[in-house]
Amino acid sequence: MSTTVETQGVRGLSGTYTLDASHSRVGFVARHAMIAKVRGSFDEVTGSATIDGANPSASSLEVTIQTASIDTRDANRDAHLRSADFFDADNNPTITFVGKGFQITDDATVEVTGDLTIRGVTNSVTVPFEFGGVAVDPFGNERVGFEGSVVVNRKDWGLTWNAALEAGGVLVSDKVTLELEVSAIKSA
Numbered sequence: 701m702s703t704t705v706e707t708q709g710v711r712g713l714s715g716t717y718t719l720d721a722s723h724s725r726v727g728f729v730a731r732h733a734m735i736a737k738v739r740g741s742f743d744e745v746t747g748s749a750t751i752d753g754a755n756p757s758a759s760s761l762e763v764t765i766q767t768a769s770i771d772t773r774d775a776n777r778d779a780h781l782r783s784a785d786f787f788d789a790d791n792n793p794t795i796t797f798v799g800k801g802f803q804i805t806d807d808a809t810v811e812v813t814g815d816l817t818i819r820g821v822t823n824s825v826t827v828p829f830e831f832g833g834v835a836v837d838p839f840g841n842e843r844v845g846f847e848g849s850v851v852v853n854r855k856d857w858g859l860t861w862n863a864a865l866e867a868g869g870v871l872v873s874d875k876v877t878l879e880l881e882v883s884a885i886k887s888a
Contacts, residue, residue, distance in 0.1 A: 709807025710831045711753040717844055717884035719747035725881040731873035740772035761799030767792055785861040792819045818857040825850060842886040849879045
């Protein structure tokens, strides 16, 4: 059973936190054939954040995703996504996000603006994160939780492969929703 740690929402946080990959998910949702959604995630993710709720401009965040760890529950699709048609994992082994701007909008929400780099292309993205709270786990670790999502256009990162459908439309949507569910352990 966990013990809750009292905070004043996001503004009450301070310290350095390490992403707990086994309790976190970095995923995405895209339309397939214009009629259905395909969900996927990356299984190998590392990251850390320094959070200063009293002075958000002093906060920082770095996340590294191993591109080849993509998993959509279909081996053929995963191989295609790793290929040069999409992520080109052999030449671009990582996807990175470096948070540069932090704005606390209320006690439960922080917007993180940063550089998302995919296939060597970097674009600024702002992700609103909902603060899930702080707890001490049974092993004495202080944990924080956040969830966020943002819609991006994959073509902004050079992910342009597609196939026209006989009835009109395309196989893969340009818009992709990035989904982030984060559990991080305080390390300092």
